[in-house]
Structure formats: C-alpha cells, structure tokens
Amino acid sequence: MSTAASGPAFAQDTGETSTQAEIRKLQEQLQAMQARLQQLEEAQKQRDAVAAQAQAPASESPQLATASPVATAPAAPMVASASQARKSSDTPAWIRNTKISGKAYLNLSSINQKSDGLDTAQNGTQVDLKRFYLSVDHQFDKVFSANLTTDVRYGSHGVSNDTLVYVKKAYLQAKLSPAFVVRVGAADLPWVPFVEGIYGYRYVENVMIDRTKYGTSSDYGVHIGGTFGNGLVSYAVSAIDGLGYKTRSRNSDTLDLSGRISVEPVKNVVLAVGGYTGKLGKSVGGQPDTLHQATRFDALAAYTGSRIRLGAEYFEAHNWNNVTSTAADKSSGWSVFGSYAFTPRISAFGRYDWVNPNQYTNPAAKENYFNAGLSYAVVDGVDLALVYKRDAADNAYVPTSNGVIGGVNHGTYDEFGIWSQIKF
Numbered sequence: 001m002s003t004a005a006s007g008p009a010f011a012q013d014t015g016e017t018s019t020q021a022e023i024r025k026l027q028e029q030l031q032a033m034q035a036r037l038q039q040l041e042e043a044q045k046q047r048d049a050v051a052a053q054a055q056a057p058a059s060e061s062p063q064l065a066t067a068s069p070v071a072t073a074p075a076a077p078m079v080a081s082a083s084q085a086r087k088s089s090d091t092p093a094w095i096r097n098t099k100i101s102g103k104a105y106l107n108l109s110s111i112n113q114k115s116d117g118l119d120t121a122q123n124g125t126q127v128d129l130k131r132f133y134l135s136v137d138h139q140f141d142k143v144f145s146a147n148l149t150t151d152v153r154y155g156s157h158g159v160s161n162d163t164l165v166y167v168k169k170a171y172l173q174a175k176l177s178p179a180f181v182v183r184v185g186a187a188d189l190p191w192v193p194f195v196e197g198i199y200g201y202r203y204v205e206n207v208m209i210d211r212t213k214y215g216t217s218s219d220y221g222v223h224i225g226g227t228f229g230n231g232l233v234s235y236a237v238s239a240i241d242g243l244g245y246k247t248r249s250r251n252s253d254t255l256d257l258s259g260r261i262s263v264e265p266v267k268n269v270v271l272a273v274g275g276y277t278g279k280l281g282k283s284v285g286g287q288p289d290t291l292h293q294a295t296r297f298d299a300l301a302a303y304t305g306s307r308i309r310l311g312a313e314y315f316e317a318h319n320w321n322n323v324t325s326t327a328a329d330k331s332s333g334w335s336v337f338g339s340y341a342f343t344p345r346i347s348a349f350g351r352y353d354w355v356n357p358n359q360y361t362n363p364a365a366k367e368n369y370f371n372a373g374l375s376y377a378v379v380d381g382v383d384l385a386l387v388y389k390r391d392a393a394d395n396a397y398v399p400t401s402n403g404v405i406g407g408v409n410h411g412t413y414d415e416f417g418i419w420s421q422i423k424f
Helices: 003-014 018-055 068-072 075-090 192-199
Strands: 098-115 124-139 144-154 163-177 180-188 218-228 233-240 256-263 269-278 294-304 308-318 330-341 346-356 366-379 382-400 403-423
Touching: 163 218, 192 269, 192 294, 192 308, 366 403
Parallel strands: none
Antiparallel strands: 098 124, 098 403, 124 144, 144 163, 163 180, 180 218, 218 233, 233 256, 256 269, 269 294, 294 308, 308 330, 330 346, 346 366, 366 382, 382 403
16 A cells, blocks of 8 residues: 555544544654743752852851752762852851951032131142041951951142041850840940931031041940840940040050930931040059049930931930040030932932030020031942031130131131042
C-alpha cells in the first residue's frame, strides 16, 4: 500500500480528516514547547536562588544549610555560586562589619560686622570649611560596637589660620536592648544633638544652646539611653567631665550630669525636657574651690511633619559663666524655628533666637539672632542653601559660634551667602 493511500485511510478509520490531523499535531507540538519553556523558567529560578544564597551572609540565609536548590540546580550555576561564596569568604570579617562615613559643612559668604560703629577683623568674603566629620563604625557582634569620629575645621575670617583637629567621638557601645544602650568614652550629649535632629539645618547654624556657648554636643564619660513604648518615649543620661570634647583633663575632681526625656504623644509631635548640673570641668585638684554649681534647664516642643516643621526651644542657666566667680548670675533664652517643603527637594526655612546672658550682673544685655533661607537638595547627600543671617547684641560682648558679637553699647553681625552640606 502506498503512503499516499495510507493517510486518508487512517483519517477515515478515526473519523478525522487530514486537516484535522495536522491541527492536532500542531497542538501537541505547542503543548510540548510550553512544557519545555516552563522547565527552563523553573531552572532559571533555581539558579537565581542559588546565586542569592551564595551572596547573602550566613546569618541571613538559614536555608543555606539544607541547600535544596543546590541539589537540583544544573552544574554550571553550582560552580558560579561556589566561586561567589569563596570571594565573599575571602573578605575579612572586620571589613564586612566596618562602615566609613563623612560629613562636611562648607559655605561661601560675605560678612559685615560692626562693634560700636567700627568694622571688625571678620569682615570680607571667604570660603569656609566649618566642619568635616570622618566616622568609622565597627560592629563586633549584635551587642558590642565602636565609633571613632574626627572633627576638622579651619580658622575662618581672620580669627585663626590654624587647622583644628579634634576627636569628637570615641566610644565603645553595648546595646543590651533598644531601651538600654551604654556608651563609654566621648559620645553625643543628651540635648544638643537631639535638638539638631529636629531642627534639621545644623549645616547652616548651630542650635541655640551650642551657638551661644551654654552647652556642647559631645563629652567624655558614661552615656546611657534608649527608647521604649514603641518609640513613644526616649531618654538619655550622661555622667561626664564637663569640659566638652575639645579639651581633655584628668584633674577634674567632680563629674557633671546631663539628661533628657522626650515623648511623642501623637504622630510627629515631640515634647522634651532636659537638664545639666556640674562644675564644667573647672573643679581641678590643687586649685581653689569653685564657688558655684552651673545648672541648666531645657525644654522643647516641635511638630515634624513631612512638609511643615515647627519648633520652640527654651533654656535657663544659672552660673554657667560664673563657676569660679564670686558673683552669681542667670541666663535665659528662647528660639523658634520652622521650615516648609514646597517639593521634596526645595524648602524655605527660618529661625529667631533671643538671649539674655546676664540677668543679674548686666540686666541690660541682650542678644537677638535670626536667619532665613531657601534650601535645595541637589542629590541625596548634597544640600545647598541660600541664607541671610543677622545677629545683634546690646550692652555686652556675647560669645557665639560666629565669634564675639556686640560692644560696649551695640554691635551687629550680617552674613549672606551659600551654605552646603555633603554627606557620604
């Protein structure tokens, strides 16, 4: 029987025409192709799983011990994943657990300062490196870690030509729980860094306590803090030598105490109080006894929404500059600040500070400071701000982070320029 005759006879026996038979064969071929494609997709998923397990740390890949994807994966992916695993294991653990970061504050600005009508040495236009922090963080295990942060700045506006280098932070940390973290060494103090985080424009200006020299951001000692209640409450307490991170001395006879407690009663609303008491490192062995105890009370209320940020800070200090003086004194001040984000990258901001530095010894003395500006986040980690600052002091010379402002009768400080923050 010929081949030509067999096709129709078979189609006739099955009740299927030749066209129908061809369609059926095409359908079978399509089903076979789909099954093959599904097999290829499953194999690719297995290869991806093997590669991901090889790259992840062992602590994050518990299924690596069973390695079920490896057992069914083709040979080539197994060789590739083994090579990746060897490459990861060749990196020393101390490198994998160490992080380096940095932050720089720079500005190009013009200053016009007068004291009792006369120009001062700060006047002029200049580029300043206000701060450069370089930090190294190392994680020993889930509990213990260490931090070293250097603080570099150049003398600016004719005040000093020296390059100043400090160790701002150098501490060993034990995080026993989120509610109990202990740091030993030079570390953040309870108040100033906390307010800086809420204010948000530290690269433009120090917060009020730091700007007017009634506190600093870091000191040597033992620091305890944490959060509890799902972030509802946070606290910080420090027992320190009182000299700040820029000065070290082993001769202080006493320890100073500083603390803070804050609550977030509703979302984006922060309320905080804090305090400080001690000799500010001036009670030194072999020297005459200090005559006063320096104390400071702090308070803050703020709203920190994604678009609007508003805050108010208040302080009252007793004998802060009179620890070794016979006369007692009192200082107080308040600050209000705010910002509005037009877009995620463009914001307007402003701030006003009022300080009475000598309520007992010179009641007529006062200082008024404000700034206003527009900021632009160029890329993540780079911020620019166009800023105008104005500071005025009456009947006193007032030390600030911008130099000594004021005069016998009156002094002013005006600065305009571009400020920047670079983080990596």
